[in-house]
Amino acid sequence: MDKVGHTMTAGNPSADKPGSEPRRRAALTKRTRTRAQILEAVLAAYPGADPFAPVTVDDVLRVAGLSRATFYKYFTSLEEAVEQLGSRLADELADAYAAMYGDVVDPKVRAATGFQLFLTRAAMEPNWGSFVSHAHYLSRDEGLLRQIKSDLQAGIATGDFKIAELDVAVDFIVGVKTQAIRRLVQSSASQSYIQTITSMILRSLGLCAQVADTATLEAAYKLASAGPDRLSWWRP
Incomplete structure (x- = not known):
């Protein structure tokens, strides 16, 4: 034994x-x-x-x-570390969307909220903005692309958005968002810049100027009022 x-x-x-x-x-x-x-x-x-x-x-x-x-x-490489960081940021983004989108029904405001959500974080955290705009993150995050496409489809269904090619519209939004983030990281662009470019995106989707501006301001107000309590990365 x-x-x-x-x-x-x-x-x-x-x-x-x-x-x-x-x-x-x-x-x-x-x-x-x-x-x-x-x-x-x-x-x-x-x-x-x-x-x-x-x-x-x-x-x-x-x-x-x-x-x-x-x-x-x-x-094994920097690329592997970048991929893992990107995966973590994708989870954070999903949480942010859930926090800010839960009670938003209007597809115009949803689209404006999503667009400003990214740009606002880039303005508050330049390192984050630089990473997502340089690591091809925006064009590779399947969750983000699905979210953009879903918002556009909802706007098409309500008649708010006039879009001939959905995939073209998605690519256009990702491209503008990437360049806007780089602008925010490299300069002291203001909240006015974020709202102006958001309104321009909505106009490109078929909204008139007044409706686009109204949706943009509603989304901006929601971010400013709910962001501090709902978003862990929010800064004054």
Whole structure:
């Protein structure tokens, strides 16, 4: 019996060592914390030395204060880290849409809210804006593209939007949104800029100027009044 029992524990030497489980938990916590630290550094590194180009691993390491060996212990490449960060931001975006869209029925206001939601965060968090506009995030986030398409289809159904080609309209909105975010990141564009470009987008979808302006202002008011309580990234 003693021999059998000895054989069973011999296959797992750490099982006999006191405190092995706490050490494993501590190691897991450290790995999780370091991985999160690297992803935060990827976001904080934007924009890099060249505001029109993606960051490099060296940019990330400088922000994180970690060695190259540590980075590659957790990620095989910068692209992998960018993908994981993008996935996390997509989850955050889904939460933001749910928080701001839940009680909005009018497709005009929904479209205006979604557009201003992105631009407002870019204005409040330039690093976030630089990342999403440089990492091809907007054109690759399937959840975002579905949301835009759904809002447009709802507007078509109500007769508010006059759109000949849905996919063209989606591409157009993503392109304008990307350029607007870059403008906000690179300059001190005001809230007036955000509202003006939102109204122009709505007009391009078939709304008259007055209706587009009204929907834009309603969405802006909703963001300003509900954003501080519903959005974790909101800044004064």
